[in-house]
Amino acid sequence: MADANQAFLDMFADPERVAAYAEGPPRYMPGYKAVQRMAxxxxxxxxxxxxxxxxxxAGGGLELKALAQLQPAWRFTGVDPAGPMLDLARAxxxxxxxxxxxxxGTIDAAPAGPFDAATCLLTLHFLPREERVRTLAEIRRRLRPGAPLVVAHASFPQDEPARGKWLARYAAYALASGANPAEVEQAHTAVGNSLTLLTPEDDEACLxxxxxxxxxxxxxAFTWRGWIARC
Structure with a gap:
């Protein structure tokens, strides 16, 4: 993984950020809980x-909890590289x-399966394109034939001036949702400078x-996109 993306993983080892994690995604991603239900x-x-x-x-456990409440007979294997976030998920x-x-760990630490379905929400934008495709291929290798995968992450036009406009809207939505202005400014800069962002067309091509x-x-919704894919 690129050093720039490693900075984001380092955030998930910060006890204060981990403790406040549940407040973050709904403020930055329109319809966050609805995406979990749709998944x-x-x-x-x-x-x-x-x-x-x-x-x-799976770190944080929000997605796991939502799916578990929707389907009381499903079993789950959750994988995440950040130990403190997995502790939060358990709680x-x-x-x-x-x-x-x-x-x-990463996808390489996941059991071989086969699994009946998979999700990967708010995760793939941390990976460079080549690693993103490899990770998706490793997920597919662990799925039963015909099994579904749901993904959702940051994905929006990357040509200027459209890129800058959508990043500004990303920040404006977070502010309108009550996020801390200093944290929004930091997130706006970090997302724009550090994440490996792709267009929706290229993200679909990766699948x-x-x-x-x-x-x-x-x-x-704004800078976010979601897909369902099948083997």
Whole structure:
């Protein structure tokens, strides 16, 4: 992973940031909780009632908790490179932790499966393009034939002046949602300068390059996009 993206991972080792993590995503991502519900609905179209679901980028536990509440018979394997964020996930899951296995590491640390479905929310934008495609391919390799994957992350036009306009809207939405102005300014600068950002068209191309044969967009809001893909 590029050094620039490593700075974002380092944030998830900061105790203060970890403790306040649950407040962050809803302030920066329009419809954050709705995306989690939509992910559950989309996965349930094909996943069995007793599905085993791979959740990549599971730190914090918000996505795991939402899916667990939607599907009380599903089991989960959550993978994340940040140990403190996995500790937060355990606390967030409560009783649902009994049907969840948490693994510290990248996709390479995930069990071989096969899994009935997978999610990767607010994660892929931390990865350079080549590593993003490789990670998606490793997810696909762990899925049953025809199993669904739901992804959602930062993805918007990268040509100027459109790029700058959308980054400004990203910051404006966070401010309108009550985020701390100093943190918003820091996030605006960091996202613009450090993350590996792709256009929606290139993000969809990454899914195809990783071997997914069917892809549908299901979510678009400001600088965010979401897709469901199938093997």
């Amino acid at each position: 559950g609905v989309l996965l349930a179209e094909q996943a069995p009632a007793d599905a085993h679901v791979l959740v990549l980028g 967030a899951l409560g009783a649902d932790a009994t049907r969840t296995v948490l693994v510290e 195809f390059e990783a071997g997914f044969g069917e892809t549908e967009a299901f979510y678009a």
